[in-house]
Amino acid sequence: MIGMPAELPLAPGLRDDAVAAPKRTVAGLRDRALSLLVLLAVWWIGARLAASPQLLPSPEQVLAVFLRLLRSGDLPFNIAITLARVAVAFGLAMVVGSVLGYLAGRSARFDAVIDPWLTVGLNLPVLVVIVLAYIWIGLNDLAAVLAVAIAKTPTVVVTIREGARAFDPQLDDLAIIYRLSRRRRLRRVALPQLAPYLAAAGRSGLSITWKIVLMVELLGRPNGVGFELNLQFQNFDVAGILAYGLSFAAIMLVVEATLLQPWERRANAWRCRA
Amino acid sequence: MPGAAVLDLRIREKRFTGARPLPVLRDVHFRAAPGEVVALLGRSGAGKSTLLRIALGLDRAFDGGVKLAHGRVGVVFQEPRLLPWLTVAENLRLVVTEGVPEPDIPALLAAVGLEDAASRRPGELSLGMARRAAVARALAVDPALLVLDEPFVSLDRRLASGLGALLTLRARRQRTLVLVAMHDVEHALAIADRILVLHGAPAGLAADFAVPARDDVAGVARVRGALLHRFAFLAAEEPGPGAAADPALASGGRA
Numbered sequence: 001m002i003g004m005p006a007e008l009p010l011a012p013g014l015r016d017d018a019v020a021a022p023k024r025t026v027a028g029l030r031d032r033a034l035s036l037l038v039l040l041a042v043w044w045i046g047a048r049l050a051a052s053p054q055l056l057p058s059p060e061q062v063l064a065v066f067l068r069l070l071r072s073g074d075l076p077f078n079i080a081i082t083l084a085r086v087a088v089a090f091g092l093a094m095v096v097g098s099v100l101g102y103l104a105g106r107s108a109r110f111d112a113v114i115d116p117w118l119t120v121g122l123n124l125p126v127l128v129v130i131v132l133a134y135i136w137i138g139l140n141d142l143a144a145v146l147a148v149a150i151a152k153t154p155t156v157v158v159t160i161r162e163g164a165r166a167f168d169p170q171l172d173d174l175a176i177i178y179r180l181s182r183r184r185r186l187r188r189v190a191l192p193q194l195a196p197y198l199a200a201a202g203r204s205g206l207s208i209t210w211k212i213v214l215m216v217e218l219l220g221r222p223n224g225v226g227f228e229l230n231l232q233f234q235n236f237d238v239a240g241i242l243a244y245g246l247s248f249a250a251i252m253l254v255v256e257a258t259l260l261q262p263w264e265r266r267a268n269a270w271r272c273r274a
Numbered sequence: 275m276p277g278a279a280v281l282d283l284r285i286r287e288k289r290f291t292g293a294r295p296l297p298v299l300r301d302v303h304f305r306a307a308p309g310e311v312v313a314l315l316g317r318s319g320a321g322k323s324t325l326l327r328i329a330l331g332l333d334r335a336f337d338g339g340v341k342l343a344h345g346r347v348g349v350v351f352q353e354p355r356l357l358p359w360l361t362v363a364e365n366l367r368l369v370v371t372e373g374v375p376e377p378d379i380p381a382l383l384a385a386v387g388l389e390d391a392a393s394r395r396p397g398e399l400s401l402g403m404a405r406r407a408a409v410a411r412a413l414a415v416d417p418a419l420l421v422l423d424e425p426f427v428s429l430d431r432r433l434a435s436g437l438g439a440l441l442t443l444r445a446r447r448q449r450t451l452v453l454v455a456m457h458d459v460e461h462a463l464a465i466a467d468r469i470l471v472l473h474g475a476p477a478g479l480a481a482d483f484a485v486p487a488r489d490d491v492a493g494v495a496r497v498r499g500a501l502l503h504r505f506a507f508l509a510a511e512e513p514g515p516g517a518a519a520d521p522a523l524a525s526g527g528r529a
Contacts (some may be wrong), residue, residue, distance in 0.1 A: 177330055177347055
């Protein structure tokens with residue numbers, strides 16, 4: 001029987017306090033709210049100085065347009081359609097990009113095969129992908145979603161590949177000796193190591209994906225926020241552009257704050273708990 | 275050597291890979307049977323860890339062969355290698371084959387003095403505690419071969435003695451072959467049935483001593499004398515826990 005010493009020092013190497021995220025204090029939240037109020041004030045003063053609702057409408061004018069679009073149902077409908085496209089394209093890019101990135105990170109041979117494709121994918125202008133998808137597949141949702149997914153996938157592959165390359169070889173040894181099943185190895189050993197990279201790919205991926213979706217809609221869809229922005233642009237309706245643009249951006253921020261950030265914190269929780 | 279061999283290791287040569295591959299081990303042949311405690315001694319850098327990696331099947335880039343009888347292998351590396359995102363109990367459960375009845379995890383943790391640590395994460399443990407958790411994990415698979423690389427480093431005298439007793443008890447009762455790399459000759463004499471010495475450049479198996487039963491004081495002294503005479507560097511190693519004077523070993527120790 002091994003006795004436990006009364007007091008054991010904590011090994012400094014086993015702690016990783018550096019990754020602990022700074023806590024959001026009340027003062028921090030107050031500063032953020034103040035900053036937002038200053039932005040609104042600058043906008044309001046700018047609108048007064050411009051004295052042209054067509055060029056720069058005031059916040060309350062944009063709010064009025066927002067409420068009108070909300071009541072008519074146009075805004076919720078178009079936002080829902082755009083969100084659906086974002087969700088499908090984002091999910092597709094994350095799944096395909098994660099699988100390819102994992103394989104590329106674990107197999108030098110697969111990496112050598114896929115690397116030239118990645119280089120092309122990363123350097124091809126998004127606009128070219130969108131236009132080609134519409135020409136080859138047609139002006140439909142399949143083309144729209146595929147174009148966004150294709151444009152986004154290479155960056156997911158690169159991020160996840162880095163994560164898979166950074167796997168701890170000591171844990172690989174352990175998995176071999178203890179004959180861990182493939183499923184257990186993936187779930188218990190690989191995914192926790194990959195989680196911070198998945199979270200990073202997810203966060204940057206979402207913000208890029210929704211911007212590309214707007215472009216895709218602007219170029220070739222008959223609905224969605226991107227289509228509406230184009231319509232408002234042709235009507236030179238700056239209030240409508242701001243109402244759509246700001247409300248959609250707000251929704252994406254909420255999605256990030258309520259879904260992605262908590263998941264990222266959970267994925268990294270074991271690092272901070274030490 | 276009673277019974278069939280659990281481990282049959284034949285290394286004609288092992289070279290480190292690189293621009294100028296240097297031979298690190300040459301002509302290391304030995305067999306070990308169930309229930310044996312085999313201590314592997316040698317200078318730092320003599321190739322003890324390399325030999326253990328070969329025995330574990332982690333290093334196949336060598337000239338020779340390694341045969342392992344059926345059964346699970348438990349390992350305690352120099353670093354604990356616990357998964358930091360799992361609790362101590364989950365780390366133990368992880369290595370147990372799916373579908374096999376789960377071992378008594380509280381009892382395993384109690385055996386290494388970690389009964390209160392089941393729900394803690396490795397980041398909350400000291401290095402010594404983490405190493406003991408790694409020992410409990412190795413025992414959780416009920417191993418036929420238990421390989422330990424310098425398991426007594428960073429343990430105080432009492433804990434090191436206790437771990438030595440646990441290993442000898444395991445070998446006696448469960449017929450586990452225990453292969454342990456260490457550097458302290460006194461501690462090796464206290465726990466091992468056989469002492470292998472890796473020596474030379476490249477290192478070869480320079481000695482294979484059978485250690486007499488513990489109550490054969492003169493026999494143990496003879497082996498000690500022979501070891502220290504042939505391998506003076508062993509005397510220069512830091513004194514270990516001096517298990518001969520420790521009651522913990524007497525209760526769980528050798529026949």
